[in-house]
Amino acid sequence: MTPKSSQSWSVPSWTFWASLGLLTATSVGTASLLLLLRLPPKPDCSTLGSLTATDSLRIYCARSLARQGDSANLMAALQLIEQLPPESPLHNEARQAVSDWSEQLLRLARQQVQKGDLQSALSLLNRIPNSAPNYARVSETRAFWQQEWRQGQQTETKVIKALRNRQWDEAQTEALSLSDFETGYWREGRLNRLLMRIAAERTAWGHLEDARRLAAKGKPAQLAEAIELAKTVGPERMIRATAQGEMNRWGRQMLAMARQRFQQKDLAGAVEIAQSVPGDLAVSAEAQDFAQLTQARALAQVDTLLGYLAASATARQIKPGRPLYAQANTQLMAWHDRMPDLARIDLGRALAGLDRVDALKAAIRSASGVEMGRPYRSLAQTLIASWRKDIEVLEDQPIIEGAQQLARNRTVADLQAAIETAGQIRQGRVLFPQAKRLIAGWRDDIEVLQDQPILDQARGLARRGALRDAIAVARRIRRGRALYPRAQASIGRWQADIREIADRNVLDRAYALADEDRLERAIATAEQIGSGSRLAGEAQAAIDRWYYQLYPPETPAEPEPEPAPEPESDGYPYYY
Known part of the structure; x- marks a missing residue:
């Protein structure tokens, strides 16, 4: 080992031992404190069932x-x-x-x-x-609550009874007695609910009465309005069953009105009333079906194949289980049975619309396929008769037009030719009355052309004063001729002129006699003029004047003056 490594493993210094001692003392103190502060173990309530609890x-x-x-x-x-x-x-x-x-x-x-x-x-x-x-107090509380509950329920029963009899004031008086209860449930909660119910029941009854007044008018609109008003009576109201019964009755009344309109052939009115029947009624479904079926019948009334197809499609919307399903199904079967005949009639109508003789004859053949006894046999025969008349018009109209063209020249020969042409139209044909009127007019025109010179000659003689000759010439126009009325009128005027001339001579002689003061002879002469004469007025005035001259009225004597009345006496003498 090097000297350095041997030095690192030397005995620790005093600092190390001091730190170690301090750490040990702290650990021991902490452990002791934890032991002192630790709570006793929590009791185990799960052991309560044991004998050691x-x-x-x-x-x-x-x-x-x-x-x-x-x-x-x-x-x-x-x-x-x-x-x-x-x-x-x-x-x-x-x-x-x-x-x-x-x-x-x-x-x-x-x-x-x-x-x-x-x-x-x-x-x-x-x-x-x-x-x-506190058990004694608990018992008293129990008894008090039970008694108050009985009283509260009795009060509610009285309120309900009063409401059923529509005794609104009595119901409110009974309800207000709850305000003396101690329990807040009765004093406040039940009291408020009862007062609200009284008001609601009273309002509901008022709505029903208003609805009845509306329904009494008996009109469909008022009945529908009455039903809507009665619907405001809620299901929780006492009179809901009564209101529902009234609504059902009014609904049946509306449906009866719709059926009456249907019987009167007013299909649009019937549909309108039936559709206005409100829902949620006993007759609502039947009213809806009635409106649907009536609409279908209205479509079928046009008597065309397309109309029947549309009607069938409308009636099929009434499904099985609906009130009028059987009736709708019966109607559908009847329409389907008639459709082949309608197809023949519709084909005939289409051909007739071409306005040609050959097309009209084909239309007649098509409609003739509707056999006797079938529902549309009468309609087919009516159309056939009409188309036959149309054929006659198409055949005879050119004859009429040709005759009218000839008559435009206004000569006797052309008018006679026009008469012969129009005479080709036989009696019983559609245009025969028109041809007859034209022929009569043209014959009158011929007579006018033939007799007008005679009438003109007579008028010329009359203007020259030869009235009797004029009358003789005018009488050559025979009765029944076109100018006969004119000739007779002229003859009448000329005869009146002759009479006026004669009467004027008579009246002039009367005037001459009067000038000679021969008044009686003048009056007798003037009286020869008849009342129908043009000079009758003048003659009568002269007669009155001459008669007044012969017999003047007497002058009445003047009346003597009446004596003055004597003054009334007052009891005292008068002095003059």
């Missing part, structure tokens, strides 16, 4: 349970501590614990009572031992 262990474990503060542990603690014998030195401590824990159970029971759980509260009281110092 001490009273102190029972009290310790009971206190541990009671410290949890809940009812279950408190009752377990009481049960555990009751096992201590009376001669135990810890009996007083146990008795105090029983008193404390019984009070805690009593407080917990009061909490249950305030929540309205009387049975739980009584169960807690029943677990308080008879030996508890």
